[in-house]
Amino acid sequence: MLFSIARTKFPDRQLDSDQIQAATHLWVNWFQAARKSVLLRPTPYHATEVRLWGFPRFEGTKLVDALRRATVGPGLTDPVVELLDEDTISLPMPFASFVEESPVGRWVQGLQVPPFCGLAAMIRYTIAEWRGEPRGKPLSSATLVLVGQLQPGGLLAKAAWAADASDAWDRLCQHAVWPRERRFFKELKEYHESGTVHSGWNICFPTRAEQRRRDCLLKLLVVLPGNNRLRQVVFKLVFFTALLIPCLWLCVRVPIRPLNIVAGQMGVTVCLLMLAAVVVRELGRLHQVHRLYHAAFKRIYSRPLCRRSVRLEELGFDIDPVVRKVSQEVEALGGRHYADMCSDAATAKRACFRVYYMPRDATYLSIVLVGSATTIHMFPVRANMVAHTFFTDGSRFSTANGGTHSKKSVVPYLLFQRVRHAQAPAEVLACHRRAVDKLIVEGRTRTPELGLEGLPERLAADHEAVCREKARRGYVSWWAAVREAYNLERQPADVGD
Numbered sequence: 001m002l003f004s005i006a007r008t009k010f011p012d013r014q015l016d017s018d019q020i021q022a023a024t025h026l027w028v029n030w031f032q033a034a035r036k037s038v039l040l041r042p043t044p045y046h047a048t049e050v051r052l053w054g055f056p057r058f059e060g061t062k063l064v065d066a067l068r069r070a071t072v073g074p075g076l077t078d079p080v081v082e083l084l085d086e087d088t089i090s091l092p093m094p095f096a097s098f099v100e101e102s103p104v105g106r107w108v109q110g111l112q113v114p115p116f117c118g119l120a121a122m123i124r125y126t127i128a129e130w131r132g133e134p135r136g137k138p139l140s141s142a143t144l145v146l147v148g149q150l151q152p153g154g155l156l157a158k159a160a161w162a163a164d165a166s167d168a169w170d171r172l173c174q175h176a177v178w179p180r181e182r183r184f185f186k187e188l189k190e191y192h193e194s195g196t197v198h199s200g201w202n203i204c205f206p207t208r209a210e211q212r213r214r215d216c217l218l219k220l221l222v223v224l225p226g227n228n229r230l231r232q233v234v235f236k237l238v239f240f241t242a243l244l245i246p247c248l249w250l251c252v253r254v255p256i257r258p259l260n261i262v263a264g265q266m267g268v269t270v271c272l273l274m275l276a277a278v279v280v281r282e283l284g285r286l287h288q289v290h291r292l293y294h295a296a297f298k299r300i301y302s303r304p305l306c307r308r309s310v311r312l313e314e315l316g317f318d319i320d321p322v323v324r325k326v327s328q329e330v331e332a333l334g335g336r337h338y339a340d341m342c343s344d345a346a347t348a349k350r351a352c353f354r355v356y357y358m359p360r361d362a363t364y365l366s367i368v369l370v371g372s373a374t375t376i377h378m379f380p381v382r383a384n385m386v387a388h389t390f391f392t393d394g395s396r397f398s399t400a401n402g403g404t405h406s407k408k409s410v411v412p413y414l415l416f417q418r419v420r421h422a423q424a425p426a427e428v429l430a431c432h433r434r435a436v437d438k439l440i441v442e443g444r445t446r447t448p449e450l451g452l453e454g455l456p457e458r459l460a461a462d463h464e465a466v467c468r469e470k471a472r473r474g475y476v477s478w479w480a481a482v483r484e485a486y487n488l489e490r491q492p493a494d495v496g497d
Contacts, residue, residue, distance in 0.1 A: 002423065007177060010377065011185060012156060019188065020105055026191045027142075028127065031142065033199060042139050043097075043131070046102060047093055048093045048124070049090060049091065051122040053089070053119065053321070063089060067116070071107050087424075095126075116150055118319065120321045124163075140164075140205070143164070161178035165211060171224045229487065233282055247263075248264065286478075294476045312352070317350075320380050323354075323380075326425060335357065339355050340355075353367065355367075368402065391447060396414050397439060399416065399428060417431070
């Protein structure tokens with residue numbers, strides 16, 4: 001699964017290997033300052049992990065071997081390099097005492113050359129405490145996270161944040177800026193140049209009890225990004241409703257006592273306010289999702305399809321790791337590049353389509369690249385895929401791994417399926433091929449290659465048919481907005497529906 005962050009503006013700080021090494025020293029200094037007043041302190045240990053993604057899947061094993069050779073050095077003669085999944089390589093260093101310095105600076109220096117240069121990278125430097133040897137769950141932990149792109153000069157940092165033992169802050173900072181990010185980069189620069197260490201960072205190094213309190217407050221007050229948003233909302237509603245019952249009981253308990261009434265009324269007020277806040281926030285979000293999708297679909301389906309050629313360099317996509325990754329995977333499958341196009345009706349500022357023709361399946365594969373939407377920018381670029389197969393009877397079957405949670409097309413002869421579990425071109429094409437084979441068994445015949453002129457004409461004709469139906473039925477329903485807001489997947493419908 002490809003990791004991506006969203007920001008209104010990236011800091012784009014160029015960090016060389018020495019500055020990244022200085023970041024780990026600064027993190028240690030802040031940790032020691034936070035623990036200075038603690039009696040009977042546990043034993044601290046530190047660990048480093050570098051994650052890389054944005055490489056073609058067929059090069060994963062080769063990159064693992066190359067990374068193992070590039071990171072061999074003093075204190076690490078046999079580095080453990082592994083594939084976390086088919087898209088991510090992990091280079092971890094186990095927990096060690098502060099006597100052993102983190103090798104992250106040396107690692108980054110070795111990753112500034114091909115085939116690693118240009119990949120997206122995440123550096124995680126963790127300080128954790130145990131009573132004795134580092135076994136089992138730590139008493140506390142604090143992680144400094146740096147995300148960026150490897151370049152010849154080091155790491156072009158796109159984001160930084162502090163995380164703890166839970167994944168709450170990682171999920172939150174994937175879509176929101178860490179409040180101390182700007183201050184962190186400023187103090188890192190001062191420390192690297194003059195060795196100055198500023199105070200005021202104790203909040204980044206909570207104890208185990210403080211971490212538990214933070215996690216509880218975060219679960220009760222914040223809905224974290226992810227696929228379980230509906231479950232989080234239901235939990236909050238059930239929790240505050242259950243808490244409301246004993247508060248009401250205190251108000252009517254016999255014998256009636258003023259202290260019980262005051263405590264009960266305060267509890268009832270807090271519970272009702274929290275319930276109202278959850279309901280109002282979610283209704284507001286549903287309204288916003290519906291409004292945004294209605295505006296986007298109206299803009300797309302209220303005008304003819306007009307696409308023009310574009311160069312990836314114009315959008316800054318030529319250096320993006322995900323664009324290169326997906327393009328190389330499609331070409332390795334035998335795809336023939338048709339064109340790079342963008343739509344005048346697109347709702348994203350930086351977006352385009354890379355169109356490939358797959359001769360084996362007589363299928364067109366469009367890679368939808370989105371670098372920014374309204375004021376939000378993504379790193380790396382988000383890539384969704386849509387496969388089209390045309391038939392001689394005028395019908396078309398499409399397979400997409402992104403988009404909204406629609407059940408089926410509004411035009412009967414435009415069939416499609418959505419396969420959100422498919423993340424690679426090979427997986428999308430495999431799902432598409434199985435569905436097309438069923439349609440061929442039913443008696444349909446594939447259309448021969450349409451060519452560079454015939455394809456836009458066919459897509460424009462299909463687009464006009466969808467525009468007519470959208471104008472008649474409406475662009476988006478409230479139930480579709482609910483499914484999109486809470487990521488409610490429908491069971492795939494039969495391709496013959």
